[in-house]
Structure formats: structure tokens, C-alpha cells
Amino acid sequence: MAASEKKRILVVEDEAHIAEGLKLNLVLKGYDVKISADGSSGLQAWKDWQPDLIVLDIMLPGIDGLSVLRNIRLEDERVPVLILSAKGDSDDKVKGFSYGVDDYLAKPFNLEEFLLRVERLLLRVSRSAAGDRGGYHSSGQDLIYTFGGNRIDFGTLTAVGPHGEIRLTEQEVKLLKLFIANRGKPISRKQLLEIGWGYPRGMKTRTIDNFIVRFRKYFEIDPHNPVFFKSLRSVGYIFDPNERGS
């Protein structure tokens, strides 16, 4: 990536006036800007366009901003995300930071402050990128994860379970990461769909069930009596790695 190239900023904001105002200012500052009006098109733009920074609203139609953030963080720990939200309580901020946001500004914000924060975030990223020459997707996250007698290698996309070695698909890896990040906590099918796939509608929750069946086949000694990937009636699923797997 040439250093002289314009930095790309993705603005995910459903209020057209605010989105356009942000774009106007960022373009005047010399950035390349793209607007997405909802969560799923934002995720799509993030994948296709690979922006250097994402400015994210929380209250979005369809998938909300926090789910968008969690989806991004499953694959990419590095891209800086700045949340711009009407919800400015410290509780909201803590929630945002716990999901891996880099900066949080409450609306209405000061334009100069916003522009400076954007500049800082971009500068920090380009510095650390120059430091370790790491690939775009490399992250500080452990590449090997073990639970029970199972071992997942996120580097090579393989796993070893009680029934032998398994080659994982990208979607399986993504869901596994989501389960591991939320171990011990129940996750609803809807959340799994929204965060794991990034589609609000059109997909059946059955898809999730099929993936769970596969995971049980891979990692459970007895797939019919699961100890790790358990269903919770009328809630969804829970991944509990602390269950003893002999």
C-alpha cells in the first residue's frame, strides 16, 4: 500500500444529512469517503472496500452498530472503529469499548474534535503497521485454542477433535470465534445470525442449527449428548469449554 494513497474512511450512518456532512468534511480534509446507510451494506462495504477507518453509528436499521462492530472484530482486530452515537452515557461507552471500539464520540459532537480524532486514529494505525509489517488480518489473538480434548488452529483453519482432524470452513471459523469470545454466555440464534453472517433478514435460523450439528460432530465425544455446544430452550446456544471432556 503506497503511503501517498488517500486514506479510505467508511461512514456507516443512516441519517442522510449527518452522513453527507461528515463526508463533506472528510473529503475536504483529503480522505476518500464512502457512505453506507445500514448495517449490512456497511459490512459489505467493509469487506469489498477495505477502509482504513470506520465511523459507525449505533442506532441503525436492520443490524445495529454494535453487532456490526462485533462482526468486524471477529475477523479484523486492527481496523480502527470510531463510534458516533446519540447514546453518550458511560454505560453505552463501556459497552462499545468492551466490544472493541477504538474511540467513542457522543452526538452532537464538535467537528474539530471529530476531525482530530480521526487523524489520530489513522496515524496510529499507519505507525503500528509500519512497525510490524504484519499482514492485514494478523491480530494479537491466540491462534491456537484448546478446550476439552479439542484443539483449534485458527492459523491453518484446522482442528483436532475426538473423531480426528477436521478442515474448517471460513464461516465455521467465524462462528467458533464468536462462541469462544462469548464462552459461558448464552447467544440467541438471531445474534448468531446477525454477528456471524451480518444479514438481518432472509436467512433462516435453521442455518445456525445445521452449523451446531456440525460442531457437535467435530468436537463432542457423543454428538447426541453435547457437553460443549449446548442448546438452551427458547434462547439459543451456549458454548461452555469448562465442561469436562474426558
Added chain:
Amino acid sequence: MQPSKWKWMVHPIFVFIFSIVALSLSLILYIFWYVEVSTGLKGVIERANFDPGQILAPQTWVVILVLSILVAIILAGIFIIFVYNLKTLRLYRLQRNFINNFTHELKTPVTSLKLYLETFKKYELSREDQLKYINYMIHDADRQADTINLMLNLARIESKTMKGRFVRRNLVAYLKQFYEKNQHVFNGGEVYIHNPSGRTLECRIDLTLFEMLLMNLLTNAFKYNESKAPRVDITFRPKGRKLHICFEDNGIGLRRTELKKIFRKFYQTGKSENMTAKGSGLGLYLVESIIRLHKGSITAANRENKSGSVFTVVLPLNAAVSDNPAVAATDFRKETEDGRVREETDPGC
């Protein structure tokens, strides 16, 4: 919640005190009667020549009856407190919902205004750009004003002091006028007005409030509408001394479970926890309050076999002029008010 809405009888503090008094009274009486009954029993046994059943039985029944009544009062009191608590809890949840969404509704225009003003301060934009953004700002200011008006109007209607200034109006003509005046608000959505009975339908309405009501119903119909040609059909059907006005749209419709809830204060379709709900949750509550002020009622339903919803407003007809038997109301093919001929496919609406 307004405490004035609750009559003193069901005020939770009164209920609570009453239940406790009843409880202690029942306890005292229970002990008193028990002592009395046992001494009575002793005396009876001493005299021996009486049959104990004759004297004791009726008294025991009185004790049981009084105790049952007192217990019933206690239970009723506790039950009322329980229900009241549930309501408070629900209201609390709704209020949070409201704060969440009103935060958004109030802050968004301000954010936009501030953003553009700061941009203007920072850069010298071309006249063309300036005009474009100034128009945005005007739009945002209007939006803010609408939100504020909604809150103020609601406060006015809810405070019982509001009487309303009612005037007699031909509703069909009034609605046509309203649509012509406000057409620009509906973003290309079409409104068709039908009056199959052909009668002059007069009701007593408060013009300001009624305009607010129509605005809410129609903007909702077009806001929650994904079809290519959004339209609303308004049909007038006089039934006895009542006038039914159906607002039928081709929008996304309502979930079955929501049909009744949508008129509740702060209620919103969509969910607050994932923040897909937008708006104040007050629009339809306002509509219902206005209708109630007009001594009418409103119900919501879905269209049969197609997407879209039907809102039916029922208002009392102004009897003095409503009867005009010249036109038979049962004729299914009628010329509508806007000059088009329309097949009446849904006379049950």
C-alpha cells in the same frame, strides 16, 4: 403516569392501609370469638340439658362468614397492589424505551445542524453548496420543531383542561382539502378518498387536533411502506349514528400481536434492545387520545390476503344533517368523490 388518573379507592397507599387494617381486625375478631365460643361451650357443657349444636352452629357460621369476607378483602387488596406494580413496571420499561428513542429523535437534527454550522464556519463553500446545505438545515429545524410540537400537544391533550373547540364540518370535503394542502409532505404517496354512500357526512371536530390526527395516520402509512406506488384509500361508511372512516394502506402492515399494543403510550414496533425502533412511540397514542376527545374510537387491522394495514376511525355523526336518503347506501358501484369509478371490493372494512 399521572396519579390523578387513579381514583382514591384504588390508590395503592389506601389499598395497602385498608388491607392491613382488615388483616389486624380479622386477627382481633378471630381471637375474641374464639374465647367467646370456648366459654360458651363450657357453659353449655355445664348445663348439659341443652343441645350444643343448636346454639353453637349459627355462631360458628357467622364467624366463618366474617372471616372469609375479611380475607377476601385482604386478597383483593394484595391483588390490586400486584396489578398496580406490574403496570408501574411496564411503564418504567416503556419510559426507558421512550428516553432511548427520544434521545435519538432529538439529538439527530441538532447534530446535523451543528455539523453544518461548524462546516460553514470553517470553510468558504460555493453559493450552490451553501444553498443545498442550508436547505438541509431548514429541514432539520422543521424536524426538531415537529418533535417538540408533538410533545407539547400531547402534554396539552393529557392535561384534562383541554376542551377542544369543536366545529361542524363536512368530513369528505375537509379531507380532500387537507390532502391538497399537505400533498408535498407525503413524498409522492397518493391518497384516494371514497364516499360510496354519496351522503354529506358531518361531524363535530376540533380542526387543529383533527389535522394532527390525519397527519399522523397518513405519514405512518407512507413511512412504513415499501411498495412502488404507496397509496392510501380513505373510505367513509356511515353506519347508523356513527361514521366509520377506513384508512387503508398498501404498506408493510402490522404484526398480529401488535395490533392492540400500538396505541399504547411509548409503544414502538421494533425492539429497543437492538435499537431498531425509531421515533417517539407517541404518534398513535396521540391519535387515540384525539379520537377519544371526539368521543370516538379507533382500531387497527391488517388487510386480508395482501400486505398493508387498515385503521378504522369511528366518530359520532352529526345527526341533524346526516340523513339524506336520496342515495341507496347498498349500491356497490359508486362514483367516488375524486371522480373515479371504483369497485367496492371490501364493503366490510
